[in-house]
Amino acid sequence: MLAAQRRDELLERLRTRGRVVAKEVAAELGTTEDTVRRDLRELAAAGLCQRVYGGALPASPATADLAARAGLATAGKAAVAAAAVRLVPAGGTVLLDGGSTALAVARALPPWLEVTVVTHSPVVAAALVEHPRAEVLVLGGRLFKHSGVTCGAATVEAAARVNADVLLLGVTGVHPAAGLTTGDAEEAAVKRALAARAAETHVLASSEKLGTASAHVVLPLSEVAGIVTDAPPEHPVAAALSAAGHRVLHA
Structure with a gap:
């Protein structure tokens, strides 16, 4: 799976399930936890999720000024x-x-x-x-x-x-x-x-x-x-x- 496809999948899980657990996603997608964590870091840097221990949660839209x-x-x-x-x-x-x-x-x-x-x-x-x-x-x-x-x-x-x-x-x-x-x-x-x-x-x-x-x-x-x-x-x-x-x- 391409990186862009993985990130789309992570965003869809955040939208529908309310959280992402890196270990679970890695096993389901057949990739490593490090890869999933890297994807989550990039999504967090773009303001699209909030990283927490073990995964991520949906980012609040209310953090603007x-x-x-x-x-x-x-x-x-x-x-x-x-x-x-x-x-x-x-x-x-x-x-x-x-x-x-x-x-x-x-x-x-x-x-x-x-x-x-x-x-x-x-x-x-x-x-x-x-x-x-x-x-x-x-x-x-x-x-x-x-x-x-x-x-x-x-x-x-x-x-x-x-x-x-x-x-x-x-x-x-x-x-x-x-x-x-x-x-x-x-x-x-x-x-x-x-x-x-x-x-x-x-x-x-x-x-x-x-x-x-x-x-x-x-x-x-x-x-x-x-x-x-x-x-x-x-x-x-x-x-x-x-x-x-x-x-x-x-x-």
Whole structure:
């Protein structure tokens, strides 16, 4: 089998099965594990898969910068946002992560809702300038321009002084095996720090993120209260998450 044919086969398996195990594929295709791993390295370099121990998972399409993500799956993000705002308690404190789905949540907060919003996203904070009853607190730190959020030690220290009722967490990948992932290590660390300060964490997961993975683990699925998604209950990954005992809230 030619190299191009092998790579096409690997991509098809990622699409239909949700993962590639190098040892299994090598045996089925009559080639070596080293050859399969080399193919996976090339696919990963092209952004077409996320390498993990023993093989690969589908790469998240949500690792582009904030401007590019703003135009990705807008209807799905709006649906997720509309469902997520129902998790925000009136008079309470919500930690709102950065990213395009979190921005959609900020815009969807009803104007009558009295709430304190704590965020490390200046973009999200700016979206709430005209909200008449929202108190907005911005966590400082180094601006990570790719995602439009602050990060680093200063952000983590600022988060440690916050107590919140709920965190609405943005990630780039939600996978039954890999858990919750994102594309930057510092950003992942800040997300964990935010989760540690909230009574419960809900994940904002439009359907294109389900079944995909990025390089850096944020949290295992067992540490969140729920996953808010626009995917229908029969979506294979949503169904697998529900079957594993994870709470999936369908928008």
